[in-house]
Amino acid sequence: MQKIHFSRKEKILFLDNFGSLINAGIPIVKALQITYFQSENKHIQEMSAYFKQAIESGQNIIQVCEGLPKVFSPFDRAMFEMGEATGKMGQVLTLITEREEKQQDLERKIKQALIYPASIMVVAIGMVVTIMTYVVPKIEKIYQDSHVNLPPLTQFIIGISHFLRSEWIYLAIALIAWITGFFFAFKNPRFRYEFDRRILSLPIFGDILRKKILIVFTEFLATLLNSGILINRSLFIVRTGMDNRYYETEIDAILSDIKAGKSLSSALGGEYIERKIRWEVIGDNEIGFKRRVDCFPIELSMSVKIGEQTGSLARMLEKMAVRYNKDVDATIKGLSSMIEPIIIVGIGGIVGVIIMAIMLPFFNMV
Structure with missing residues (x-):
């Protein structure tokens, strides 16, 4: 099954x-x-x-x-466990369904924003490969028959053409080996942690991924708290839905801090921020708090603190979830219009260099 x-x-x-x-x-x-x-x-x-x-x-x-x-997923199983323990299985099924629908909508928006630039990229790469493996060899033969001295740029392009035509099998093997190696390395916990951490640093895409994680964190933590689940159990369930080892590790640390008596806002890095505001010296052993602030923005910990003080924690988390959703929508809308000209200019530049390299000897012949 x-x-x-x-x-x-x-x-x-x-x-x-x-x-x-x-x-x-x-x-x-x-x-x-x-x-x-x-x-x-x-x-x-x-x-x-x-x-x-x-x-x-x-x-x-x-x-x-x-x-x-x-x-x-582990998140689904944790939710089902909560449903059986509380006798609210119907409510849990509704929550899981809502989560899946929201994740599906967000992923669909991202795919729709990327599909056109990706199509341009595929067509452009296909065009460049065709020029290098079909057009350049024919032009090279013409120049060889004419005994024309080839400028360095033309020699360089012809050299790449030779390499692509004669060594393509090794390129394919290297690509397959790299993909296979990455697949196995991805199963290593340490590699997965570093990958999940570094991918968040990518321009634009890293920001979208980070906001997507924060949406999951705030939306479902708010939902669980509204359902009457204690903060510790709620955080544990939310952790299983992160799908990012870096954030999972930080939530583990947050859970440890809360069990030690700290508030959620302090565990999110609010304590570190307040001490920085007071110009207090931060010890090397507290570097984990700085990392936590990198995961959970200042505005989130401050909003959580307001929610704790006013008894409206779930409501403040819901507001932050709405804000992050709007941020992601705005970024995605601008993504396609931003990437498209970059790809066109980049591929156009490559094709332009190839054409110039092909035409230079022709001008010398004239």
Whole structure:
């Protein structure tokens, strides 16, 4: 069953239908049976039947989800565990569905913003490769027959053309080896941590990724707190939905600070910020707080502090989530218009250099 193809769209439909029935007071097994017959989607029917059979055999929903790690994330499993512990399974299913829908909408916006620039890039690269492997060799033969002295730039372009035509198999092997090596290295916890940390430093994309993580953090922490879940448990559940080892490590540190008696705002780096404002010396052993401020912006810790002082923590987190969503929307809208001219100018420059290199000997012939 773990090999079943279950897309995010199918997962949303399954959880939405299942959750609606549970919220209506229908028992789990009966709800799964209705979900099966209501859907015409083969995968949703298979998932409904699998859940029903597993639950009837004595498993709980958490155990069923643990057997489907490619479909249900650690965040989903933690939420299901909370639902069973509190008796609010219908509400939990609704929350997971909302999370999946929001993540799907955000990823769709990013893909839509990138698809046109990516298409331009693919076409441009194809054009350059065609020129270098098909046009340049024909021009080279003309110049060889004419015994023309080739300028350095032309020799350089012809050299690249020779390399692409004669060594392409080694380039392909090197690319496959690099992708394979990266795939295996990505499974190493230390490599994954460094990768997740450094990717946040990328211009534009790093900012979008950071805001996406902060949206998950603020939205779902607010939702869990509004559901009456204690801050420690809420943070633990939110941590499982980060999908970024760097942020997961920082949330672990935040949890440790809260267990030691600190407030959430202090654990987010608010204490470090206040001491900086007072011009206090920060010791080397407190460098972790500086890293935490890099993860969680100053405005977030300050908003959390206001929420703690006024008893409206969840409300302040919701406001920050709205703000980050607006920031991401604005960045994505400008992304396509920003990247497109950069790609066009860059590829145009490369093609221009190639054409100039090809034409220079022709002018010498004239």
